[in-house]
Amino acid sequence: MHSRRHNQRQRIKLVMIFAVFSLPMVAAWGMVQWEVGIPDRHMAHGEVGVQLPSLNEWPLTVNTESSEDTWTLAFDCTQLCEQRMDEFWRLHRALGREAPRLTRLRIGGDSQALPGEVTSQWRQEPDWQEDNNAWLFDPFGRPALLFDASVPAADILNDIRHLFKVNPI
Structure with missing residues (x-):
């Protein structure tokens, strides 16, 4: 009897x-x-694991070679261009001392480039391009995140800050 209670307690302990x-x-x-x-x-x-060509393979009118320590925020400026340009200019300024680690590449639009912005046009619009999307590229030109037009600039800023934090210079 004593042995039976002992075995039950051992089983309960094991469970x-x-x-x-x-x-x-x-x-x-x-x-x-x-x-x-x-x-x-x-x-x-943004969408992680984006299956897109590297930035230097995009059909753009400017050379998109980036330096080894600069991330690139490329954005399509087909619709609401002025608003999108302003949002990303403010986002860039909000990075503060981390701002030199980011380059803004505006694709499309007729407006003059804002400070810190590189402008380009599509030579040929690729089939994966969607109006007002934004893409974040790592310093090697590989796509890191895709943001559709519905993602607010504040959320994009949070993602960029997080990536800068986990990828120090």
């Missing part, structure tokens, strides 16, 4: 140990699966 180590994994899986309890500040507002 408790298993539960203690497996419950966090189950909870984490549930958080990811149903997007519950995930802090917003750690999620990109």
